[in-house]
Amino acid sequence: AQSVTQLGSHVSVSEGALVLLRCNYSSSVPPYLFWYVQYPNQGLQLLLKYTSAATLVKGINGFEAEFKKSETSFHLTKPSAHMSDAAEYFCAVRAQGGSEKLVFGKGTKLTVNP
């Protein structure tokens, strides 16, 4: 079964510092990968998605993620954290082959300190 592992349930950075949130998938065939963000008391919204067109994917709010097949990873980064980035971030996976099933990781809560 498809799954993703997010290392670190909590990450804390200073404003202006690099943000790195980790996501590894378990599949011999590269799946479709997504990053979502959830602000308090809200639903999830898409940050970016891997489409196989490019290994470096740019998303909203200055976030980007790099797909590395050799490491089965899809880590999320942002060069300079902003206070408004404080939220919970979820990596999600969908298997190739026609299934619509979308499975999420446990999430990483990002805190941005002034």
Place this chain on the structure above:
Amino acid sequence: DAGVIQSPRHEVTEMGQEVTLRCKPISGHNSLFWYRQTMMRGLELLIYFNNNVPIDDSGMPEDRFSAKMPNASFSTLKIQPSEPRDSAVYFCASSFGGGNTEAFFGQGTRLTVV
């Protein structure tokens, strides 16, 4: 489009009562997902439908939970009888197909069973 619409936003009920959560997906979307979010277990996929047909209900906790999708614009998740451990935020999401198409989430229903 107004997005995925869930009702109610908040529900407080007594143990043993029946609870029905409702979802209206985005028009034109053919896949619908029900997720449950808790602190302990994160975001769990309960069931998903494709073209109104339940495809995978392996995440449904037990027989007390049931989900229906009578038509393309409406789905329900029912818990009968409810228990305190069912307290969680329940999300509905919809998408158009599989592959790298993202799922769009509703605002969620916060269920409290006392």
